[in-house]
Amino acid sequence: MSFQGEQHPGVQAPTAESDGFRLNHTMLRIKDPEKALAFYTRVFGMRVLRRLDFDEMRFSLYFLARPEDGESVPEETDERTVWTFGQRGLLELTHNWGTETQDDFAYHDGNAEPQGFGHICFCVPDLAAAEAWFDANQVEFVKRADQSKMKDVVFIKDVDGYWIEVVEAARMAGKVN
Structure with missing residues (x-):
């Protein structure tokens, strides 16, 4: 019998309706994409798999991962978009345009009060x-x-x-x- 997960109060058995569901990405809002991308690509060796711009709403999404050696990432944009949204463990960096020029702008890190993320x-x-x-x-x-x-x-x-x-x-x- 394969491992079925630890059991704790509140844990419920998965249903057939959730078959195939998986966590794809976690999103962090960033002030300056140039600085954030430099950090995650240099320090953690991540690659930008896909950038999506939303001109009307004035924000961009950067999806980053560290593909395994030999893993094939599609070159064609639409194929790579579909491939990206089917992966596990991606980091999405969300940039709301203009924040990079606001000296006093900062996002709440979730660890200062009130704590959250x-x-x-x-x-x-x-x-x-x-x-x-x-x-x-x-x-x-x-x-x-x-x-x-x-x-x-x-x-x-x-x-x-x-x-x-x-x-x-x-x-x-x-x-x-």
Whole structure:
């Protein structure tokens, strides 16, 4: 029998109507696309799969991912759009035009009061090497792997102040019940 998920109060069995549903992306609003794209493409090696502009509403969407080695991403725009919206674990950066020129503009990061959204998370093959890479790229740390009671978990901030958790999967075994 295959794993059916942990059971907790409120958990319900999936229905046939939800077969094939999957989480496609998480969206973060960004002030300046040039700075945000530089951060996610340089620091995390992500690629922009698709940009969609909505002229009338004055915003752009950037869909980013880190395709696996050898994974084939369609070149043709419509095919790539369909492919993008069928993936798992994408990051959508939403830019409302004009925010990049407003000096005092900032989005709520979800961690200041009142708290709401918390963070996104990346896994890395080597947490110590990732910390060194973040240092080399002047990434702001919220917490390093050796700080606080939650060891082996790093929190950094992106250019808009959003928190990013960074973990090495092998170090997570035995950390929590």
